[in-house]
Amino acid sequence: MVPAGEVGLLVVGVLALWIGARLLVTGAARLAGAAGVSALIVGLTVVAFGTSAPEIVVSTEAALEGRGSISVGNVVGSNLFNLAVSLGLVATFSPFRVSETLVRRDALAMAFSTGIATVVLANGIVSRLDGGILLVILGCYLGALGVAIRNADGADDAGTQSPEAATTVATASVPSDGDDGRNAKFGPETVRVLVGLVLVIGGGRVLVDAAVGLALAVGISEWVVGATIVAAGTSLPELVTSIVAARGGDVSIAAGNVIGSNVFNALGVLGIAAVIQPLTVDPAVFLGLAWLAVVTAFATVVLATGRTLTRLEGVALIALGAGYWVVSVVV
Numbered sequence: 088m089v090p091a092g093e094v095g096l097l098v099v100g101v102l103a104l105w106i107g108a109r110l111l112v113t114g115a116a117r118l119a120g121a122a123g124v125s126a127l128i129v130g131l132t133v134v135a136f137g138t139s140a141p142e143i144v145v146s147t148e149a150a151l152e153g154r155g156s157i158s159v160g161n162v163v164g165s166n167l168f169n170l171a172v173s174l175g176l177v178a179t180f181s182p183f184r185v186s187e188t189l190v191r192r193d194a195l196a197m198a199f200s201t202g203i204a205t206v207v208l209a210n211g212i213v214s215r216l217d218g219g220i221l222l223v224i225l226g227c228y229l230g231a232l233g234v235a236i237r238n239a240d241g242a243d244d245a246g247t248q249s250p251e252a253a254t255t256v257a258t259a260s261v262p263s264d265g266d267d268g269r270n271a272k273f274g275p276e277t278v279r280v281l282v283g284l285v286l287v288i289g290g291g292r293v294l295v296d297a298a299v300g301l302a303l304a305v306g307i308s309e310w311v312v313g314a315t316i317v318a319a320g321t322s323l324p325e326l327v328t329s330i331v332a333a334r335g336g337d338v339s340i341a342a343g344n345v346i347g348s349n350v351f352n353a354l355g356v357l358g359i360a361a362v363i364q365p366l367t368v369d370p371a372v373f374l375g376l377a378w379l380a381v382v383t384a385f386a387t388v389v390l391a392t393g394r395t396l397t398r399l400e401g402v403a404l405i406a407l408g409a410g411y412w413v414v415s416v417v418v
Contacts, residue, residue, distance in 0.1 A: 090304045096297035101320035103290025104141040107302075108282030108324035112137040114276040121276075138324035138344065139351045140284070144291030144414035145321050146360040149313070157298060159208065162357050163375040164318025165325075166201070166349045169252035170382045171408025172319075173326045174345050177333040178401025184394065192235070193346045194390035196228055200353040201383045205376050207357070211368045218361025222229075225354035294320055310369035311415050342390060371415070378411045 094175060116136050142165050149158040177183065203224060207217045294317060302312040325348050332341035382404065389396045 100294030107286025114279035141321035156310040160313025164314035175404030221358030
């Protein structure tokens with residue numbers, strides 16, 4: 088029997104993560120917009136990394152508690168959810184084609200980071216050294232992204248959108264206080280970021296504890312809970328942000344959010360968790376990695392080549408994600 092108390096805590100944890108991430112992303116994006124940072128850059132960095140805050144907190148707290156399967160399952164499951172559900176839903180509602188060079192190039196970075204994470208997880212253990220290597224690679228990625236941004240001319244992708252466009256994405260799902268990115272005030276937005284951070288941290292703690300309790304109560308593995316329920320809960324910010332961006336016509340931000348989040352999850356979240364506490368993973372990780380590799384390869388081909396992602400392909404992505412959930416529970 089499923090304990091109502093654990094389910095209730097699970098819901099509370101997810102809601103706290105969702106609200107906290109929205110506040111965190113909104114404040115960060117508005118401050119970046121006020122500083123004159125372009126929409127695409129904010130989508131690839133501030134928004135993408137900000138929406139990964141729940142994954143960071145949950146995976147780190149799970150690692151500290153010795154729950155390596157939940158920690159890694161959250162990373163693998165979140166990346167699968169981002170590509171299969173977030174990107175799939177965007178394509179289902181509105182087929183799109185990404186033409187920006189920066190996004191297409193970063194799609195390859197996403198595939199590379201997924202491959203690196205797969206290699207690191209091949210023996211079922213992620214050591215502190217492995218984590219450190221992942222963080223170094225992430226630093227190189229961010230450095231390369233910075234160089235690419237500086238080298239982009241005014242007519243290229245980063246310069247064709249106003250800084251306020253990214254702010255619209257972040258604030259569209261959060262009640263507005265009447266200011267746009269240009270008029271953002273440092274004090275209030277900093278408070279917004281801090282409140283969001285507190286909610287994310289607190290929600291992550293509640294979510295991990297509830298997930299462990301639920302797994303023990305119903306007799307399923309921590310890996311399954313981490314790769315499905317926890318992953319879906321921590322991926323809600325990416326889902327909301329991508330849908331809002333797509334509905335507003337900002338396909339680049341929608342795609343950039345998914346790409347940036349997956350790169351950061353594979354390198355940053357996994358790296359941070361392992362550096363704090365070495366991880367030992369359930370053998371079920373190999374099925375999850377294989378499934379993620381297939382979905383990542385498909386998404387990379389579509390995004391990197393600039394071809395249109397159709398409604399049918401969007402539905403196929405969603406079906407792949409749902410299929411993994413079913414197979415994980417059955418197997």
